[in-house]
Amino acid sequence: MARPEQPMIPPSFFSGSPNLGEVDAKIQVFKHQINLIQGEIRRLEEYKNTRLLTVSKLPPEVLSMIFESLAFSVPHDSYSIRYAYGHLLPATQVCRPWRQVALESPRIWGYIFGFASPRIVELFLERAKSAPLYLLAPIYYTNEKTLLAVLNHLDRLKEINLSCKPEWVKRIISEPTPQLEVITLKMASRSSSDALQFPADAFPALRHLSLTDYTLQTPTASLINLRTLMIKSHRYGGKLSGTDTVDLFTMLNDLSLLSSLTLIHTLAPLHGPVPPLSVNLPSLTHLSIQDDDISNLGMVSCIVAPLIKTIQLIHSGQADVEIATPVIAAIYSKLPNVPHSHSAFMLHATQYSDSHAHVRMWAGRTTQERESDTAFFDLKVFGTGDLQTEGAVLTLCPSNDIPxxxxxxxxxxxxxxxxxxxxxxxxxxxxxxxxxxxxxxxxxxxxxxxxxxxxxxxxxxxxxxxxxxxxxxxxxxxxxxxxxxxxxxxxxxxxxxxxxxxxxxxxxxxxxxxxxxxxxxxxxxxxxxxxxxxxxxxxx
Structure with missing residues (x-):
């Protein structure tokens, strides 16, 4: 049976009617004892963390990789990004050895978020030493002083993810960035678009380019090593001025390493037949085009892509059957002949503007697999409500091995x-x-x-x-x-x-x-x- 705890202050202390000085002296004694106990607790916790716990036995290089993962594992949405350092900094303060590993790992300090204060940025730049930098500011309330401080180190930047003003973009492309592999730019103001023209040979290491509300007008030489390209335009009060379709696809013809291409409301209207053009993209595996003008979707018929795996075409306007039918036929004529393919048709037959037809095709998939797997071909077209265009989408589709x-x-x-x-x-x-x-x-x-x-x-x-x-x-x-x-x-x-x-x-x-x-x-x-x-x- 446990003995009852004895009070630390005996009853006799109070029965002697202590004065103010005696009470204060007793308080100081206890505070001193508390400090001693807390010190011993810290020693025990440090011993436990560094000697007994399994995580304390991680090699420094593994621990450094974990820290780096924490630094870059924050979703880039406007809510989560505000807590970007909420995982990394506490982890580096668990114990003295962990902090030492963090301070000796320059790479983890290279991830700089645009909302950070100039003081934090200065500290991170100092700790990053000569390591590559990643500027992540995909939300609109970026600290401009923070941005400018990082842009002074363009030669070290490996990724830029920025919701920005045009003058910031001019600053980015003003001098060589030999390490830059990823550029993601969003126009801070969605009321207009801006033409973006990179100087030749400005980004020799560039692999991934994503532009929102920018049109691309640039020499192919600056994009020669590009693997993925995404260009998107928002529509507020009408479509933004788009990139000339023929010019863009002619430029793409030189991008032999391009594996993924996404164009969302990017192209200027054609309003007619698909122009005679041959675009060779030998490395392309994923293609996605979304546009109001169905003729722009038809540009897929101009692309030679022997390694293609997925094609997604979404028509978001209303297509007249006289224009749509030959375009749809041209799209289908270029589909690869995939054995054991299966298709699913959707007919949304209404008398209003949301009438549409939707075709998906899967290759070499069982019934269970194709319910969850991405279709290799996906075409959605809105008609004019009379089902003529919608009918062309469904009935012109090539036959498959499976009904x-x-x-x-x-x-x-x-x-x-x-x-x-x-x-x-x-x-x-x-x-x-x-x-x-x-x-x-x-x-x-x-x-x-x-x-x-x-x-x-x-x-x-x-x-x-x-x-x-x-x-x-x-x-x-x-x-x-x-x-x-x-x-x-x-x-x-x-x-x-x-x-x-x-x-x-x-x-x-x-x-x-x-x-x-x-x-x-x-x-x-x-x-x-x-x-x-x-x-x-x-x-x-």
């Missing part, structure tokens, strides 16, 4: 307001190999099957359809009417020998009594997970 999967969404609220019925049927008749249909709404299933009337007994579209998957959990308007029509359509298909075999539902989409109506017509399976290659298009 395509179809995802359909409409804005039809009742059977009487389907003004796109005829054009949609024309598209579906061309997609005769589709075996799986995904829909978020029950009425859309009936719209697909509506050209199988019970009286005429003649299936006219999607004759190969075997599986229907109802995703989502929206309420059903005119529920019984829709279910009655669907049952007649499924019966008609079965009578013609083209019956749908499986209907997958999510829980609570239909009641048990609703499901009972179909038990003799189709195999209904209730599944938990949604299976969709177009998860980002789930809600409209």
């Amino acid at each position: 395509p999967v179809l995802h359909l969404h409409s804005d039809v609220e009742s059977f009487n307001d389907d003004s796109l019925d005829t054009q949609r049927e024309r598209i579906l008749r061309r997609l005769k190999d589709v075996t799986v249909l995904h829909s978020h709404r029950l009425i859309d299933i009936t719209l697909v099957l509506c050209d199988t009337p019970a009286k005429r007994r003649q299936a006219r579209s999607l004759p190969s359809l075997k599986t229907i998957i109802l995703n989502g959990s929206r309420g059903i308007k005119y529920k019984q009417r829709v279910l009655t029509r669907l049952m007649k359509q499924l019966e008609a298909r079965r009578a013609l020998g083209t019956g749908v075999e499986t209907w997958q539902l999510r829980p609570n989409q239909l009641s048990p009594s609703d499901i009972e109506q179909f038990e003799d017509i189709i195999d209904i399976q209730v599944v938990e997970a949604e299976v969709s290659a177009f998860k980002e298009d789930r809600y409209y």
Whole structure:
């Protein structure tokens, strides 16, 4: 049994009615004892940290690598970057040996964030010695004194990530930067764009270039070693003046080491046929173009890229069928012939401006793999609401070894307001190999099957359809009417020998009594997970 702790001040001290001086003297004695105890605690903690803990046995070079990881592992968003040094500095102060390793590791002090005070920057520059520097200021409230202090060491900079004013960019390109490998520049003001022209041979080590709200007008010689290029323009009150399409792609023709190219609202409008041009990019593996003008997406047909792995093309305007159809055909004509490929089609058939078609293709993937894997080809095009352009996107797509999967969404609220019925049927008749249909709404299933009337007994579209998957959990308007029509359509298909075999539902989409109506017509399976290659298009 533990003995009760005895008070450090005996009762007799207070019974003697001590005066003020005696009490103060006793307080000083205890403070001295506290200092001694704290000193002993620090000695014990230092012994534990340096002798007993596993991390204390890490070699200095490994510990230095950990510190460097902490210095650069901060997400570059405006919230997290404010706490950039919140991990590194405490780690270097755990114990005296750790601090010594940190002070003897110049590389960890080379990561300088734009929000830092001039005093911190001066300290980091001193500790970095001659190590490479990384200037990370991707947010707008950069300390200008900090920025200028770092730019005085351009010859040591290895990366610049900067949301900046034009005059800062002029300072960056004013003198040689022999070590600079990564440049990420964002225009601080999004109301206008600025032409960026690097002098020849200014960045001999440059590998990665990312520009936001800058147009690129520069000699190819300054980009000859480039591996990745991203150019993006925001649109506020209209599109910013873009880079001339032919000029840019002609310049790219000399970048033999370029492996990744991303152009987002970058190019000046073509509004017509794709110009005759041949661009050889022998190292290109990833290509992404997003543009209002579908002709600019068609520039992919001018690119010779034998190592290409992924192509993403997003049309964000509205495409007239007369211009869009030959462009789409040209894009498809340049697709590599990949064996064992699979495609998924999305038709968003509405009467408004968000009507679009979306095609994805996977190569050599099982069903499970392609649900999570990045498609090697991804094309999304907005039409004009009459489904003619959307139909071209889907029906001109090259055939694959595996039948395509179809995802359909409409804005039809009742059977009487389907003004796109005829054009949609024309598209579906061309997609005769589709075996799986995904829909978020029950009425859309009936719209697909509506050209199988019970009286005429003649299936006219999607004759190969075997599986229907109802995703989502929206309420059903005119529920019984829709279910009655669907049952007649499924019966008609079965009578013609083209019956749908499986209907997958999510829980609570239909009641048990609703499901009972179909038990003799189709195999209904209730599944938990949604299976969709177009998860980002789930809600409209």
